[in-house]
Amino acid sequence: MAKNYTKISIETSNDLKPKDETIDFLLNYSKALSVLKSAKVEFELVLN
Amino acid sequence: MQEELITDATLVSSYIKGNESALEILIKRHKQKIYSFIYSKVYDKDVAEDIFQDTFIKVIRTLKKGNYNEEGKFLPWVMRISHNLVIDFFRKNNRLPKFDNSGEFSIFSVLSDTSLNAENSIIKEQVEYDVRRLVDELPEDQKEVLLMRIYNDMSFKEISDKTGVSINTALGRMRYALINLRKIIDKHNIVLTN
Numbered sequence: 001m002a003k004n005y006t007k008i009s010i011e012t013s014n015d016l017k018p019k020d021e022t023i024d025f026l027l028n029y030s031k032a033l034s035v036l037k038s039a040k041v042e043f044e045l046v047l048n
Numbered sequence: 049m050q051e052e053l054i055t056d057a058t059l060v061s062s063y064i065k066g067n068e069s070a071l072e073i074l075i076k077r078h079k080q081k082i083y084s085f086i087y088s089k090v091y092d093k094d095v096a097e098d099i100f101q102d103t104f105i106k107v108i109r110t111l112k113k114g115n116y117n118e119e120g121k122f123l124p125w126v127m128r129i130s131h132n133l134v135i136d137f138f139r140k141n142n143r144l145p146k147f148d149n150s151g152e153f154s155i156f157s158v159l160s161d162t163s164l165n166a167e168n169s170i171i172k173e174q175v176e177y178d179v180r181r182l183v184d185e186l187p188e189d190q191k192e193v194l195l196m197r198i199y200n201d202m203s204f205k206e207i208s209d210k211t212g213v214s215i216n217t218a219l220g221r222m223r224y225a226l227i228n229l230r231k232i233i234d235k236h237n238i239v240l241t242n
Contacts, residue, residue: 016084018100023075026104030071035112042113 056122064111075104078123082130089134099137103130175240182232190225193218 029046036043056074063070082103087096106129110116116125164172183191192211196202204222208215233240 016087017080018083018097022097022101023072023079026075026101026108027068027072029105030108030112031068033108033112035109035114037113044109 057118060111060116060118060122064114064116071108074122078126081123082126085127086130086134089131090137095137099130099133102133106133178238178240182229182238185232186225186228190221190228193221194225197222 032047034045034047036045054073056077059070059074063074079100083096083100086099086103087093090096090099103126107126183194186194193207196207196210197204202210204215204218207218211218213221232238
């Protein structure tokens, strides 16, 4: 029987998603980040 | 279910106002689409992960700074950021596939054609013809054993059975056949190389 070497569509592959750790990192980064704006200067603070 | 009903625009403005959980919904809603898009460009899961992370770091910083332009839609905006980061990645790493031979890596070191070219094919034919002529010069008993062993790929047991001589005699004839071939080759300075 002939073999079909069909390329799996990237869009339909369910494996293609970021790791949970990456999502957690981003959410924690967002919670830790504060932006302080003064008249001329902008500060970014990342609190651990 | 409720999460699906909330539009991206509402979630973005909620996040800007300080609702951190809105970001979680946005990321989870679009993560597969964005990650797949990045992966389709870089074809490396680790690199795709890094670019995905950098994309959302940019998104978070822009939103927190209040620089987000609400005229555009959220997903196309994030896609544009990730697209730019993919371009940056290729620029930085110079990893656009190059098939020239100027760099250290040559694609031809991986892809090689093992079949003989026309010249080598002619040489091979000539060498095989010369060998056959040399074999024809051998005494009949030696020639018989050599042909069975080399060309018919028979074992010495099979040769012994077929010719009716002992295995040791067959081995001896083979040995002398090879010695005689070498002698003829040396005597006539024949070059048998490809």
